[in-house]
Amino acid sequence: MTSPSAPVVATGYPWPIETTRLANGLRVVVSEDRTAPVVCVNLWYDVGSRHEPAGQTGFAHLFEHLMFEGSQHVAKTEHMRLVQGNGGSLNATTNPDRTNYFETMPAEHLELALWLEADRMGGLVPALTQETLDNQREVVKNERRQRYENVPYGDAWLRLLELLYPPGHPYHHATIGSMEDLNAASLDTFKAFHQQYYAPNNAVLTVAGDAGPAEVFALAEKYFGAIEPVPSIPPAPSGQVGEQPARRETVTAAVPAPRIYLSHRTHPFGTKGYDAITVLAAVLGNGRGSRLYQRLADGKRIAQPDYIGSYGVDLAHAPAPLIITATAKDGVPVEELEGGLGEVVGSLVTEPVTEDELARAKALLTTAWWRQVSTVGGRADTLSRYATQFGEPEAAAYRLPQWLSITADDVTEAAELTLKPESRVTLTYVPEEKA
């Protein structure tokens, strides 16, 4: 049952999708939309921090930086200059699952973007120097300081992963890596890394926006067609994770207020179980109408209203984490906050989700979905994800209808199965005593 006000949604992707595969294995996805004269070129490489062996944490991400530092026919710093100097926006991100690269350009520069991407897929190694590696290693260490070390609670994600996934599990270590491993990174390791994983048969190229499939397929062949495939790319270690006990860590640090993160391993992104978790997370902690906000920020007024919520982290290669967080209001003991959080989480099992709660969550998820695909960049990234992780970009169209098909019973069952206190991870920050 959906609310009467919610629009009936048959597809989450009402734009055309055309695909082909080059002889070297590169999958090419095109989604034409001539509304605006802009086009996005997006590449997903099926390599992330889950592939990193012990002693090489942070390498996939450091490598992402090196991809901007020049390749066979593109001088150092030219990549950025050519994209921005032709009006484009660009970036790249690395997470445990994969590495993506993307640029949105005025449409007349489509071919330039493809040329730049092909040159760094096929010709990075000859341009890689010790000087570049040393410089980008420092930039990444500064990124680590800025984003994780120099901000209150900044290392929560790093700690949660270690608590959620046992040593040796591909999600045990964070993508940013450790300072020690970054310092030990050698040039040869990076050359080998590129040769192993940056192969056409390990990538998906998506072009969305002001370009048609025939044109894009021909250009993809022209620029990427000569790049040799890599015959056997080793898979990442298995994401299987057996029963894990409840774990708890308390950190005393320079933080302004006590904060709690509760986390659970759920299901891999893309499964029906994870769709139920996505809806559950919205019921529980998305917006002022959510249970957490209504009961702890409003209601009991023990949690700060700006810092309460729950969300799933959309990882596909192992049971993905659900994270639930709240920060204590002034004078509220951390034990009281934890008790309150436990009660609200437990209520998902003992007090069935109402149709109104379900309709609210689905309406918010619907808007979030349409927002994600409202730009050519968002669309290209979505199609690359579904092609990489599920073998077909068309599967992107099912996600929103699948969220909307989740029932109240599905949410209760998901809560019963995955939110057990016996497997809960509890990370607590408490302020250090002021001298």
Next chain:
Amino acid sequence: MTLIATRPEPGEARPYTFPDLQRVTVAGGTVIGAHLPGQLLASAMLMLDAGAARETAGREGTATVLAKSLEEGTRRRDSAAYAIALESLGAELSPSVDWDTFRVGVSAPVPQLLDAVRLAAEAARTPKLDPADVARVRDDEVTALRMDWAQPGPRADAALRADLFGSAERFGRPMHGDPTSVAAVTVDDVLAFHQSWMRRPGVLLVAGDLDTLDLAALGEAAFAGTEGDPLPVEPPLGVPVRDHRRVILVDRPGSVQSTLRIGHRSPERATPDYVAMTLAATVLGGAFTSRLNHLIREVKGYTYGIRGSYAMSRRFGRFEVAAGVQTAVTVPAIVDTLGEIGRTQRDGVTEEELAVARSWRAGQLSVEMQTPGSIVGALSTLVLYGLPDDYYPRLRRSYLETPIAEVSAAAAGHLHPHGLTLVVEGDAAIIRDELVAAEIGEIVDAQL
């Protein structure tokens, strides 16, 4: 394997267009709509002349407390009922305050936008503002500000602002107030602010598929029960700049980075040099390949990123460079930054650098304006600064055609390397001696 060695030439460019605009005057206010055919989402923003500049001295943050109180219930329904009504449309309210305006934004799937705007107007025009709720929101905001001020940045920003505009002046105090000023805000302050400034019609900005959206109905919802004429705009503040540098040290014991905020005052948004200044600042610190980011990130590895820009509002502007640099290289990073600001002021920009800045700024007008939310933001710029409907195509041409001599002249006239205030937020015990020895300018400790 043979990669293609030659860089491809661009194809033929399609002409730049900004969405067609429609204006409707209804119920005493104006609706401006931008047509985005086929868009599934739509955005609307009620913009009121009720910015932070209108707050009483010592009560900075009043408008922000009001913004956060709007969803604590209206005369028609309590806060829980309001949240559920709005979120069941897939909409969330985003009230915000800047120096010049108070904005209440919503976005929703097109069929739900009218109901979402009705709810937004209900909160903006007829909030319940129960005294106990307002006091609680005020206390929560004090706590939230303390949380925010525990991060690197806000204290440095406040120190720079106080030095540039004077801590006794409204513009010399943080836009959203500080923990002390917000703690001093009373329930009556909040009620009076709403009474004085939130009851004029204002302007409703809409971006979405206008074949389906009814602008008159949206306007009637937004302007119902309002009265009063637009307020006069006060004159610009001028551009006083000191003749010497000042270094302000903000202590953050144990910090592994130093947060830099380096700046001086500059003209307001209406300056005829707007485009030339923007292009000059793009060369200096705007693009990834800018002089600052190239030297300090890509060559030296001192930072994850450094940016320099002019920020301009209706009555004032300021030039600012912002970065976080590793503690051990604080002084070398500052020296290099000063070097690039000085070089740009003295020697201007090169054709090659300017070409990148021109194309980037021009291209961003299409690349970064794809969503209803970004188009509503663009409309707000037109309204706030009284710009014509064909402003964006004209702006694009100006970015592409402003002569290099004008850009270099803007750098020469609007950068003041010897009048800079340099705020350094970091571990004072480690960096103070080196800062003193570097003789960058007089050193003072921040009074925060």
